Amino acid sequence: MRFRAKVVSIDCIHHFTNVVNTISKLLKKCTLRLTLDKMYFILPDQVSNGGVSMWCELKQANFFDEYQMDGASKEHNEIYLEIVAENICRALKSAQNAKSLKIKLTKKQTPCLTFEVELPSIASNSRLVTHDIPVSVIPRRLWGEYEEQEMPDFHVSICMPPMKTLKNIAERLKNLSTYLTIAANQDGDMTMKVETELVSATTRFQHLEVPPVTSTDEETQSKDWPQNEFASARVDIRKFLQFLAGQQINPYKVICSKCFDGVAEL
Known part of the structure; x- marks a missing residue:
């Protein structure tokens, strides 16, 4: 599996940060689903236990200047990751004045979502800040638990x-x-x-x-x-x-x- 994305527009970085900050206020852990054209933040149905379910859908073309993704297989070209939303917020705090932001899936001691923040500098060389956020890869057999919930008929x-x-x-x-x-x-x-x-x-x-x-x-x-x-x-x-x-x-x-x-x- 491979994932790599890059944002250059500071307005897109700010908008993406605001979306993630909103999500982090609602939940601690969530599922990040990556497809070729969209990025999803999902909290499975918890209503039966008195909780909250959430489905956040972002078109990658509205945020990223570069976006490359190879999923689990050709037949199932998607990636599902469990991640702590607040950790993404902490990584994005350093990107508020960034020249660019890169996000990629890496393998350190554990699978990580790595944020590389390129910051402007008085010197000729830019500064690079890297954040490695541990993630859990969700196996294919469990993907069915993260499908969009059908809403009941409303009045x-x-x-x-x-x-x-x-x-x-x-x-x-x-x-x-x-x-x-x-x-x-x-x-x-x-x-x-x-x-x-x-x-x-x-x-x-x-x-x-x-x-x-x-x-x-x-x-x-x-x-x-x-x-x-x-x-x-x-x-x-x-x-x-x-x-x-x-x-x-x-x-x-x-x-x-x-x-x-x-x-x-x-």
């Missing part, structure tokens, strides 16, 4: 308010309860509610954007759900705040899709 899909606004509200509500109920309908209404034996507090949003239904959504969106009917999901406030605090890619739109049985997709 409501809505564009959420700004992340900063949600974070400020959730910070206050966490002092009242451990769990938060998020509800929305297709009229653009959304509520955030906590309820205990002693207190009930609700924040309401109106006139939010409702994303248009695409051909893909038509396969997963319930067609019998009344437009003004609310669908709700009950989430752990701490995990919801962890998601909000980790956003460093400044998304212009965050869509939340909810099922009546309490499942939420962000």
Whole structure:
């Protein structure tokens, strides 16, 4: 197996760093999947245990000036690596003013993802900083555990308010309860509610954007759900705040899709 990639654009380095920083705020270990045209950061389905699953997909052409990859075999031309996301963040900290960034799969005492950061220098020769990050190669027989999860049919899909606004509200509500109920309908209404034996507090949003239904959504969106009917999901406030605090890619739109049985997709 071989992998080698190079980034020259400082804007691409910064954007890639922001993506990895966001991922590291959500999880400790993740799976890095490498294909010829895409790079994936995956956390397998943990919802059944009350956890979070994640699927992050990056087109390599949007980030890398050079990209070469030879996978496990010609039939299965992919590479799966288990890696600690925070270690990638530490390596990328030294690349914020880099002339270039190289990433390659190497074999030291253990398999490593090596980051070579070329830094500008007053002298004629550039400085080179190298970070070796240990990885575990995932065997082919386990690849099926890292396929993209099929989302359940959802009843409501809505564009959420700004992340900063949600974070400020959730910070206050966490002092009242451990769990938060998020509800929305297709009229653009959304509520955030906590309820205990002693207190009930609700924040309401109106006139939010409702994303248009695409051909893909038509396969997963319930067609019998009344437009003004609310669908709700009950989430752990701490995990919801962890998601909000980790956003460093400044998304212009965050869509939340909810099922009546309490499942939420962000």
